Amino acid sequence: GAGVSQSPRYKVAxxxxxxxxRCDPISGHVSLFWYQQALGQGPEFLxxxxxxxxxxxxxxxxxxxxxxxxxGSVSTLKIQRxxxxxxxxxxCASSLVSASTDTQYFGPGTRLxxx
Amino acid sequence: GESVGLHLPTLSVQEGDxxxxxxxxxxxxxxxxxxxxxxxxxGPQFIIDIRSNxxxxxxxxxxxxxxKTVKHLSLQIAAxxxxxxxxxxxxxxxTYKYIFGTGTRLKVxx
Numbered sequence: 675g676a677g678v679s680q681s682p683r684y685k686v687a688x689x690x691x692x693x694x695x696r697c698d699p700i701s702g703h704v705s706l707f708w709y710q711q712a713l714g715q716g717p718e719f720l721x722x723x724x725x726x727x728x729x730x731x732x733x734x735x736x737x738x739x740x741x742x743x744x745x746g747s748v749s750t751l752k753i754q755r756x757x758x759x760x761x762x763x764x765x766c767a768s769s770l771v772s773a774s775t776d777t778q779y780f781g782p783g784t785r786l787x788x789x
Numbered sequence: 790g791e792s793v794g795l796h797l798p799t800l801s802v803q804e805g806d807x808x809x810x811x812x813x814x815x816x817x818x819x820x821x822x823x824x825x826x827x828x829x830x831x832g833p834q835f836i837i838d839i840r841s842n843x844x845x846x847x848x849x850x851x852x853x854x855x856x857k858t859v860k861h862l863s864l865q866i867a868a869x870x871x872x873x874x875x876x877x878x879x880x881x882x883x884t885y886k887y888i889f890g891t892g893t894r895l896k897v898x899x
Binding site: 678680705707709714715716717718719722730733765772775776777778779780781782783 | 797820821823825830831832833834835838840878880882885886887888889890891892
């Protein structure tokens with residue numbers, strides 16, 4: 675498809691487990707973003723990649739969160755030793771370039787539930 | 790699927806009427822603003838955008854108004870349809886990261 679895809683769509687983890695969430699951006703898009711959306715709230719920025727370079731990770735909640743985009747295309751958000759407060763929808767977005775006026779297009783999200 | 794925005798402000802409108810959704814943004818330096826529509830179980834879907842050098846922009850059935858003096862953004866939907874029912878978020882951008890508002894749930898009454 676032509677849009678941003680994410681997998682899995684739903685993930686249930688036991689507290690303490692590690693999880694990996696995948697994002698396939700729109701082909702050719704230079705910039706990739708991860709956001710976290712808690713129930714009833716707007717998305718909140720986690721991290722930003724320009725090609726393979728992670729230029730901003732200021733929104734990652736703790737050092738248990740790690741993101742990578744090794745070849746400048748697919749990205750993975752990894753959460754180690756998951757906690758209940760990590761339960762949220764994780765959204766990936768991509769944009770063609772990285773200008774402040776560039777539109778970000780979102781994927782469907784991965785809903786993570788930590789038991 | 791899961792519900793988006795269980796406790797969000799709600800706007801109920803009759804099918805065929807016009808809807809106006811408001812948003813206050815926080816940063817006077819923001820230079821790009823976007824409205825997104827989010828249906829339950831889906832990611833935010835781009836609706837319309839506006840740059841800070843404009844005060845109005847029109848799309849198909851939608852209009853965005855920007856008032857920089859009071860840091861206010863609004864989305865007008867003409868002839869609201871059942872398919873417009875969703876949660877609507879405004880977002881502002883100064884660099885590359887978007888800052889989202891709290892969202893408004895739009896309910897279209899038949």
